Amino acid sequence: MTTILEMRNITKRFGSVVANDDVSFSVRKGEVHALLGENGAGKSTLMNILFGLYEQTSGEILYKGETVNIRSPRDAINLGIGMVHQHFMLIPAHSAIENVVLGYEGNAAVLDLKGAAQRFTEMAERYHMNIDPWELVSNLSVGQQQRLEILKALYRDVETLILDEPTAVLTPQEVDGLFEVIRQLIAEGKTVVFISHKLPEIREICDRCTILRRGKVTAAGLEISEIKDLNELARLMVGHEVELVTEKTLSEPGDVVLNVENLNYTNDKGIHVLKDVSFDVRAGEIVGICGVDGNGQSELIKCLTGLLPATSGKIELMGNDITGSSPKEILKQGIGHIPEDRHAMGMVGQMNLRENIAMVDGHDEPYSSHGFMHWKWIDDFSRKLVAKFSVKTPSIMEKAINLSGGNQQKLVVGRELSREANLLIAVHPSRGLDIGATKYIQSQIVEARDRGVAVLMVSTELDEILEIPDRVLVIYSGRILACLDQCDCTRSGLGLLMAGIEDDSEEQTA
Amino acid sequence: MEGLSIKQRFQETLKSVYFPFVAIVVSLLFGSVVILATSSTSPLTAYGHMLKGAFGSIAAFDSTLIKAIPLIFTALSFSLARRSGIINLGAEGQFMMGALAATAVGVATPNLPAIIHLPATLLAGFLGGALFGLITGVLKVKFGASELIITIMLNYIAKELISYFVNGPLMDSASSSYPQSAPMEPSARLYKFIPGLNVHTGLLIALAFIFLYYFFLWKTTAGFDMRVVGFNPSAGAYAGMSIGRSTILALFLAGGLAGLGGCIEIIAVQGRLMMTSFAVPYGFTGIAVALLGNLNPLGVLFSGILFGGLSAGALRMEVMTRDVSSSVAVVIQALIILFIAGRQMFAFKRRYRYRPSSEKRKGKTVVDDATEDESPTVQATAGEGE
Numbered sequence: 001m002t003t004i005l006e007m008r009n010i011t012k013r014f015g016s017v018v019a020n021d022d023v024s025f026s027v028r029k030g031e032v033h034a035l036l037g038e039n040g041a042g043k044s045t046l047m048n049i050l051f052g053l054y055e056q057t058s059g060e061i062l063y064k065g066e067t068v069n070i071r072s073p074r075d076a077i078n079l080g081i082g083m084v085h086q087h088f089m090l091i092p093a094h095s096a097i098e099n100v101v102l103g104y105e106g107n108a109a110v111l112d113l114k115g116a117a118q119r120f121t122e123m124a125e126r127y128h129m130n131i132d133p134w135e136l137v138s139n140l141s142v143g144q145q146q147r148l149e150i151l152k153a154l155y156r157d158v159e160t161l162i163l164d165e166p167t168a169v170l171t172p173q174e175v176d177g178l179f180e181v182i183r184q185l186i187a188e189g190k191t192v193v194f195i196s197h198k199l200p201e202i203r204e205i206c207d208r209c210t211i212l213r214r215g216k217v218t219a220a221g222l223e224i225s226e227i228k229d230l231n232e233l234a235r236l237m238v239g240h241e242v243e244l245v246t247e248k249t250l251s252e253p254g255d256v257v258l259n260v261e262n263l264n265y266t267n268d269k270g271i272h273v274l275k276d277v278s279f280d281v282r283a284g285e286i287v288g289i290c291g292v293d294g295n296g297q298s299e300l301i302k303c304l305t306g307l308l309p310a311t312s313g314k315i316e317l318m319g320n321d322i323t324g325s326s327p328k329e330i331l332k333q334g335i336g337h338i339p340e341d342r343h344a345m346g347m348v349g350q351m352n353l354r355e356n357i358a359m360v361d362g363h364d365e366p367y368s369s370h371g372f373m374h375w376k377w378i379d380d381f382s383r384k385l386v387a388k389f390s391v392k393t394p395s396i397m398e399k400a401i402n403l404s405g406g407n408q409q410k411l412v413v414g415r416e417l418s419r420e421a422n423l424l425i426a427v428h429p430s431r432g433l434d435i436g437a438t439k440y441i442q443s444q445i446v447e448a449r450d451r452g453v454a455v456l457m458v459s460t461e462l463d464e465i466l467e468i469p470d471r472v473l474v475i476y477s478g479r480i481l482a483c484l485d486q487c488d489c490t491r492s493g494l495g496l497l498m499a500g501i502e503d504d505s506e507e508q509t510a
Numbered sequence: 511m512e513g514l515s516i517k518q519r520f521q522e523t524l525k526s527v528y529f530p531f532v533a534i535v536v537s538l539l540f541g542s543v544v545i546l547a548t549s550s551t552s553p554l555t556a557y558g559h560m561l562k563g564a565f566g567s568i569a570a571f572d573s574t575l576i577k578a579i580p581l582i583f584t585a586l587s588f589s590l591a592r593r594s595g596i597i598n599l600g601a602e603g604q605f606m607m608g609a610l611a612a613t614a615v616g617v618a619t620p621n622l623p624a625i626i627h628l629p630a631t632l633l634a635g636f637l638g639g640a641l642f643g644l645i646t647g648v649l650k651v652k653f654g655a656s657e658l659i660i661t662i663m664l665n666y667i668a669k670e671l672i673s674y675f676v677n678g679p680l681m682d683s684a685s686s687s688y689p690q691s692a693p694m695e696p697s698a699r700l701y702k703f704i705p706g707l708n709v710h711t712g713l714l715i716a717l718a719f720i721f722l723y724y725f726f727l728w729k730t731t732a733g734f735d736m737r738v739v740g741f742n743p744s745a746g747a748y749a750g751m752s753i754g755r756s757t758i759l760a761l762f763l764a765g766g767l768a769g770l771g772g773c774i775e776i777i778a779v780q781g782r783l784m785m786t787s788f789a790v791p792y793g794f795t796g797i798a799v800a801l802l803g804n805l806n807p808l809g810v811l812f813s814g815i816l817f818g819g820l821s822a823g824a825l826r827m828e829v830m831t832r833d834v835s836s837s838v839a840v841v842i843q844a845l846i847i848l849f850i851a852g853r854q855m856f857a858f859k860r861r862y863r864y865r866p867s868s869e870k871r872k873g874k875t876v877v878d879d880a881t882e883d884e885s886p887t888v889q890a891t892a893g894e895g896e
Contacts, residue, residue, distance in 0.1 A: 305748075307747060307748070326750070327747060327748070327749075327750045328750030328751070328752075329750075330750075331749075331750045332750075337748070339748055344742075344744050344745075345742075345744045345745050345747075345748040346745065346748065347742075347745060348738055348741045348742045348745050349741075349742070350741050351737070351738070351741060355734070355737075355738075358734070359738055359745065359749045360748075360749045360750065362731055362734055362735070362749075363731050363735075368731045371730050371731050371732060372729055372730055372731070373728075373729055373730065373731060373734055375729075
């Protein structure tokens with residue numbers, strides 16, 4: 001088999017962050033090549049370079065043996081490279097066929113939608129994908145939208161198709177359908193690059209795989225059929241470097257602070273996101289929820305904090321039923337919440353530090369009384385908080401947006417820890433932070449535990465999960481797959497569970 | 511702003527004044543092209559007369575202030591809503607409804623002492639606008655309707671309501687056949703308060719409301735919530751604030767501010783409600799005043815006076831030059847809006863041109879951006895950060 005695509009020594013820097021570090025990646029014609037790696041390993045960046053959305057800092061791309069210069073998705077498509085993004089690039093208010101011809105270079109000056117629809121339908125039938133070309137995209141299911149995206153690429157006669165985490169949004173049945181389509185594409189001599197971090201799927205559909213970790217290639221062009229042990233892949237994916245370790249004693253769990261029973265959540269698209277989730281968190285212990293992004297963690301936390309309504313089940317905080325309570329009522333019961341995205345939720349960038357500090361408890365004394373803010377008190381409190389949590393800032397009147405990511409996070413963590421909550425929810429507390437800030441925030445969380453706070457921590461970082469929690473819950477596809485004591489956790493064990501493999505004999509059932 | 515050094519404060523002030531200043535200067539330059547094209551007068555001469563007519567004498571400044579007062583109210587209306595994340599294009603209609611409600615109270619109850627009648631009239635003006643704003647708020651929160659469309663449409667409804675009332679229930683059929691109300695009762699009117707000047711006590715009310723605007727947004731918990739929700743609704747929800755409540759309150763108060771402006775215009779300047787009471791689009795000009803003033807209390811005061819000066823000075827310019835139309839002032843106002851909006855378009859572009867990673871992209875969000883739609887075509891080329 002001949003090599004169709006080669007990316008040589010690709011390096012991509014975003015400011016000081018190296019997303020791809022000397023990555024070489026080679027794909028043979030007619031294969032399904034998996035690009036494997038954790039969140040943030042650099043998979044999407046590499047593919048976005050190939051698709052012309054980013055420009056590499058250095059390195060070259062060869063397609064069919066020739067050096068190519070891909071400056072835009074249009075260049076990529078002209079070469080025969082198509083991409084289906086994880087988040088679809090469709091316009092919901094337009095019909096399927098309108099989306100297909102949008103930006104298509106073969107369009108005549110006057111659109112011939114009927115002709116296009118005919119061609120589209122013939123093509124769709126060939127791949128057994130039944131989509132009415134005149135249906136609005138907003139009426140299509142997620143699986144149908146993905147098929148539409150694939151057809152949109154095929155309509156442009158692409159030979160190499162990049163699928164970015166295609167199964168992340170699909171039901172198991174839809175996944176089977178997708179795999180059928182992939183097999184048919186391969187039978188026709190097309191090439192597929194399959195981005196994923198789900199090992200069972202990789203084994204089922206892919207021929208070879210390349211693994212990225214922290215922007216570097218850890219394995220290139222491994223033959224999947226030669227891999228006996230999926231643990232091997234997991235190890236290559238997550239690595240096992242020894243990190244600085246946060247000091248921590250054994251926990252002394254006290255009373256149950258948070259108790260979740262059979263929590264279910266179905267989102268507005270009808271996807272059953274959380275399935276019978278039950279667990280508890282006791283005073284003085286840290287429970288970690290580990291899993292690949294998008295397996296229901298976010299929804300779980302939103303249900304706990306009242307930002308999403310649980311479909312069924314029960315949530316108790318300190319013995320009080322808080323299912324269905326408003327976020328405000330829940331916050332008042334004593335929850336500190338370090339949200340998953342500090343920019344989107346945790347702070348207001350355009351407001352200054354003291355305003356960000358007053359944000360959550362602004363309605364309560366001593367922040368305010370009788371509807372009037374007590375800025376004098378807030379100022380004093382803010383200065384103390386900034387000093388205590390070593391937030392580097394010229395003054396408390398600085399806008400939060402002007403702080404570095406680490407200092408922003410310290411601000412949010414400081415605010416939430418100062419609220420003297422019974423339960424601290426920390427979601428990706430160290431995401432995007434350098435090692436120093438990470439260690440600082442982790443140690444603060446451990447200190448809170450030692451003061452008797454119950455901590456629920458969500459993380460995708462195995463290093464963090466192996467180090468900080470006293471108990472670890474593994475979430476996969478909305479289900480808690482396992483609850484392990486920290487001492488029973490191993491990197492490869494967790495890696496397999498995160499990929500949906502409960503044990504070696506039984507593969508992904510969900 | 512405690513906590514900042516004098517130098518920092520000076521720099522902050524300079525920064526906030528810089529762009530409005532450039533917008534004004536460039537607008538005047540473009541305006542001079544219009545003057546050159548439409549008349550034989552030199553722009554310098556024309557602007558000289560305009561300046562004299564606006565700020566050249568005590569009498570000129572007097573009329574500038576009178577014209578500034580309604581603008582300050584409609585600008586506060588737009589600013590308050592904008593600070594809460596809402597674009598209120600309905601100050602025009604809210605202004606009219608305030609005027610209507612004030613007229614109803616102001617003509618209907620003779621022989622009341624001013625100490626009761628005047629506050630009642632002002633309150634009616636506020637409530638007239640506020641309830642009109644409330645309609646928008648409720649529709650937006652209950653049905654997710656766009657406040658842009660509702661407020662614009664309600665402006666037409668307000669206009670027709672005025673037409674109905676001055677031709678019907680409120681028409682002064684006893685003394686005239688014109689579509690106009692009876693004159694306001696003397697007990698419901700505002701008067702001059704400085705000997706020799708025409709400016710009325712509405713100025714003091716305007717100054718008071720500029721202060722209240724500041725005090726409410728920066729010193730009260732409700733105002734604080736509104737600003738948080740305005741900047742970042744998800745952060746507001748995270749912090750337990752009610753976005754719906756904040757939206758409804760913001761539109762109620764914004765409507766009230768515009769309504770109060772309409773009320774004062776009737777009881778202090780025009781004396782009775784007429785179809786021609788709203789020949790000047792105070793509501794829409796207020797948007798320009800608010801944007802030029804950067805939604806700041808003092809900014810609104812100064813830009814309100816500037817816009818008042820533009821229209822006062824334009825009259826003198828037309829009279830003195832004989833061939834330069836006072837419409838030049840309207841052109842300049844429009845240009846100022848364009849350049850202010852232009853800045854926000856630049857900000858919009860910056861936001862999308864370069865997205866190094868999702869981390870930085872989120873950090874870059876431009877908040878004072880009036881056009882917050884997420885264009886799908888832009889998204890389609892922007893790609894995913896990891």
